[in-house]
Amino acid sequence: MTFGQFLLVAVLALPALGAVAVAATPADRAARLVGTVTAALTLLAALPLAAGDRGWFAWSANGPAVRPWHQLDLPWVPGLELRFHLGVDGISYPLVVLTALLTLLCCAYSLYRVPAGGSGRALVALLLVIEVGILGTFLALDLVLFFLFFEVVLLPMYAVIAGWGGEDRRRAARKFVLYTLLGSVLLLVGVYVVVAAAGTADIVTLTGGGGLSRNTQLFAFTLLALAFAVKSPLWPLHSWLPDAHTQAPTVGSVVLAGVLLKMGTYGLIRVAVGVAPEGARWAAPVLGALAVAAILVGALVCLAQTELKRLIAYSSVGHMGFVLLGIATLTSTGLQAALIGNVAHGVITGLLFFLAGAVKDRTHTGALAELSGLRETAPRLAGLLGFAAIASLGLPGLAGFWGEAFAVIAAIEVGGPLWTTLAVLAAVGGALTAAYFLRLLRRVTHGRPSPAVGRLAPTLAGGELTAWTPLVLLALAVGLAPTLVLGVAEAPVNALVEVLR
């Protein structure tokens, strides 16, 4: 077993064992500490995945389209074509690190504050299980294994929302789990449509179409794209998201928006587009149109939103629309825009949900009408909220810019009346995004302090600063040096685009 393989196993085993350890530790605070330490170790194990032999950079024209830096391939259930095949490459690596980082921050935040509803111990254990599922999804190089990890996330996330959420948590949690299970079962059928036709579930072999007939590819892509569209979520399958986000506890929203949605967009790139490229080409215009609809609908709904968390949730619909638009172009620029958009959205929206949670915890309200003048009583919180909102609206120099700008550019590059129109509409959506975030800032930070805001103390707790600082720094870093993400993603994306032609 090489060092890379060891790391791959460690990245999954650490949080899994950590969850068991947390559940077995009787004292609540000690258990949360154990969870935070394992989350930190997971991040430490995930970071060096980028090191090691990457000789495939000098790839030849007839190599496979997916060239993992490290991989581990063990048989598991031959009767179901399931192999325990893990691997990491430039497409998955940034998301793996992002997942490990956000989980660590959420666990650390749970040390500082546990939402009402249940023990902090159980919450941290569930967060670690969710982390296993998400990391496994990003690392799986076997379709069936991918599906398996995709499903692992469902029930723990349900439990987090139903156990620690807001007033209407039961309904929101049920809606989340049933909606996303529908996506998962479609994924299951889609996966086995491919497996039954190709006789293998190996993503490395299958990427590029693997000799599947056109009809199989169209059928498979439809099922897979629907499955991932529910998860991403793509308008009009998004309606579970605002409820889930609004009701979930802060750490739940952060994980949900930060990385769980990325399972959908990552799956679309790696599985749907990779395995059924012909289907992808066939469906690209529809996907693009829906993505732009999501951008516009998300922005318009946000303009009329009166609740802080709900507004951020709907803004996610718009941002994921940009990511999906990038994917739908099926060009190198578009896919790279999607990948950096994914990471940027994870960082910025994670931060936004942390901040919204902090505002809600302090003022006990999320209604914009009851919040104003935050700047007067809590200048630091207001400043951070301003920073996150501006990053989210896509100011150049911050992380949000690259994904949105390049998605639009990619659409223009594709050319033709349809894609040009889509690009223009998406750009209008970008302007609307700026409009609603500025409206949010005007309502919340400016004006006279409302009674709810007037009581606030200006300080921020150490636990909050610890959880937020890395996200602020990352939003700056990715914004100033997008090559942090694009540098590793360029080669695999080019290889993927190569087989799409």
Place this chain on the structure above:
Amino acid sequence: MSASVVQSVDHVALLPAYLAAGTAVLVLVTDLVLARSRATLAVAALGTIATAVGAAVVGAGDERRTFCVAGDCSYVFGGRAAVVGVLFALLTLGVLGLSGGHLRAGRAPVGEYSFLLACSMTGGVVLGAAGDLITLIVALETLTLPLYVLVGLRRGSLASAEAALTFFLVSVVATTLSLLGAALLYAVTGELHLGRLGTLLAERAELHDLPLTAAAGALLLLGLAFKVAAVPFHAWAPATYDGAPLPVAAYLSTASKLGGVVALLAVTSAALPADLTGPVLALLAVLTMTVGNLVALRQRRTVRLLAWSSVAQAGYILAPLGALALAAGRTGEARAGAYAAALAYAVFFVLLEFAAFAGVTALRPADADGGTLEELRGAARRHPWLGAALGLALVGLAGLPPGLAGLFAKVTVVRSLLGGGSGWLALVVAVNAVIGLAYYLRLGAGLYAAPDASNPAPAAGAARAVALVLAVATVAAVVVGFAPQLVLDLAAR
């Protein structure tokens, strides 16, 4: 055909059946002679273990046949028979373990109770090896007959008596239908052996195309569909399960259902032409899972919810056989895959369903019925381990991680359906899995909800035997969850 009518009988092949029947007799004798309930139960338990070991040992060797006439055998003890025999014996053992509270409350006589269970087990063991229609139906009846009494054994319970009567009437009608179907098949072909029927109908198109053949096949199938509680012959199940004592309900929904599945598999895989059975089975599967799931959504009583869910699960078991409706599903490989998938799903299901019933038994006071969902509210907070085991079984039935056994069961079905070109049926299964989650979640989330202060819960801890059975079932479910290949290999034998 002039030769002697004396047959050589392979007693080794019959060993598991001897052991099972011997258990029943020995239990009765022990009860008469010693009249001590502990001794009776110990004999019954040892007998079931011996049966399981016997079936496993005999099944480990080559296939053994006996009662043969010109190459067609009425009793074929091969790999599948061994799996079925071992499962029946273990399920009986498990049910005996769950029965402690019920028996100690003096609601049922121990000797008769154990005797009837052992008789039923004998039917199950023979059923797996049945090679002709008469043996099959007699074995199935031997399996079912003792259950009429077991369901009604709860002294002083009107619901129990009603349940027994419902079960008896419906089951008799079903058996009559099966017998009529078998008789008509005999009238058409002059044959009763499953394999011979299959070859005859495949070779002689004029027999295959007779309307009478189709009618006979349909009657036989529908009669067997009663036993698995497939829609539209399902209405007896919820009433019967809910009226029966909990351990008997567990036996009904696992062993008895398994019996129906085995009989259906034997008939469809060997005797009846797939192009006749396929459409019927596809229709039954779709109806069964959809109706079962939709009605289960509205249930307020725990056992009724589990009963309706087990109706839906019967639909999933039948689904792989529905792939036979299309020509692509009738190639040799696809057919073998479909039968193996149905049996594999049945094994996964039986394990999880048994664990779920064991969990409910453990969380309810001794000798209580299943009660309402409200009465289980917060149970997992009072008994974390028992609650977690029940939760795991429910999640498994819903087919989600961490209930990996159930997840792989669903995956097996979907894979076999797509291998047989029945994408539409796979989608129906998929959508049903979503509906199913809604009610499993209601029951599961209720376990962890804050207990209702106005509704003081009975502070019952589980008896040691019940907890042990639950632990074994849970460990088994976890093991096959991580190594589903074990089940797949067994089912494909």
